[in-house]
Amino acid sequence: MSKYRVWFLLVICNLFWAGNYVFGKYVIADITPLWITFSRWSLAMFFLVPIAHYIEKPVWHRAKKEWFLLSCMGVLGVIGYNIFLYSALGYTTPTNAALVSALNPGVIVICSIILYRERISILQTLGLILSLIGALVVLTNGEMGRLLQLQFNRGDLLMVGAVIIWTLYTLIARRISTPPITATAISTGIAVLLMAPFAYNQGIQIGQIGTIAITGILYMVLFPSVGSFVFWNLSVQKIGVSKAGVFLNLIPVFTAIISGILGERVTGAQGVGGLLVFCGVYLTTGMLEQRLNIGNRKNKERPNDSGLTNSACCQEK
Known part of the structure; x- marks a missing residue:
């Protein structure tokens, strides 16, 4: 799979997750986390x-050798992250929750550099910083001073927990050799089995679930659950943890766009912030560096007035 296709999958992946935030605020009113x-x-x-x-046509029984890592993926990515996220929305505002989640790319990059010794260039580091600034501009509507006025409560702390959980999930996903879709299916099956007795004990009032909540659940099944997790695990295995993590800054941008489509006003500051995020992601992908390197190579190989290439002249000297 080409890197361009991987980047496209990461963009779509985070678009689906942004929709999860939008639908989540409606679903949480009728159904428990x-x-x-x-x-x-x-x-x-x-x-x-x-x-x-x-x-993928996997040999399912071969995944047994990675049962522990797959179980960790199920507990962390399927159970832990989602329950922490939906629980947080019951105590804090969506703005605070999204603000805390914007820390995720930076945490992922730092952990991947320490644990996996992944290397990122100066331009890619600049892209990470630029995309984080853009995410903060989107979330604060351009009023960066609001960061100093936020009062953190139980929901904000739960979102910090969600950030840590997703970072651990991503680092584990980088280590497994099981094909990504198969890994997602197996870890999901393990998570569902673990949740079943607790869900049965808690119970649910089906008659109290509204149409919007049902629509939201169906959306979550098809797009954030199936699409995003498969695309994410596939991308992490292809390009690494740190580069994939930066794309998470697209979530608040897409959330603002979806909210605007649904009738909420999108401000100029949010537009500027979104542009910064996209520029940051572009730098992190390494496309600019690749073009600069290609340009430098062409300049070195370009014939000079004497008919020799620049590299040949250097050799003559």
């Missing part, structure tokens, strides 16, 4: 298993 997580992933299993079987 545990049942949101349990129901969406139980239904997602009906798609993940056949998709993995027909696309």
Whole structure:
């Protein structure tokens, strides 16, 4: 798979996750965090298993050697992150939750450099910083002074927990050799089995679930659950943790765009912030560096007045 296709998958992946934030605020009003997580992933299993079987054609029993890592992925990425996220929305504002989640790319990059010795260039570091600034501009509507006025509560602390959990999930996903869709399907199956007794004990009032909540769950099943997790795990295995992590800064940008489509006003500051995020992601992908390197190579190989290339002249000297 080409790197351009991987970048496209990461953009789509985060677009789907942004929709999860939008629908989540409606679904949480009718369904508990545990049942949101349990129901969406139980239904997602009906798609993940056949998709993995027909696309990757895995030898399922070979995944046994990575059962511990796959179980950790299920506990962290499927159960932990989602329950922390939806629980946080019950105590804090969406702005505060999104603001805390904007720390995720930086945490992922730092951990991947320390643990996996991944290397990023100066331009890619600049891209990371630029995309973080853009995310903060979007979330604060251009009033960066609001960062000093935020009062952190239980929900904000839960979002810090969600950031840590997703970082651990991503680092583990980088280590496994099981194909990404198969890994997602297996870890999801493990998570559903672990959640089943707790969901049964908690119970659910089906008659109190509204149409919007049902639509939201269906969206979560098809796009954030199936699409995003498959695209994310595939991308992490292809380009590494640090580069994939920077794309998470697209979530607040896409959230603002979706909210604008649904009728909420999108300000000029949010537009500027979104542009900064896209520029930062562009720098992090390394496309600019590649073009600069190609340009330098062409200049070295260009014939001079004497008919020799620049490299040949150097050799003559």
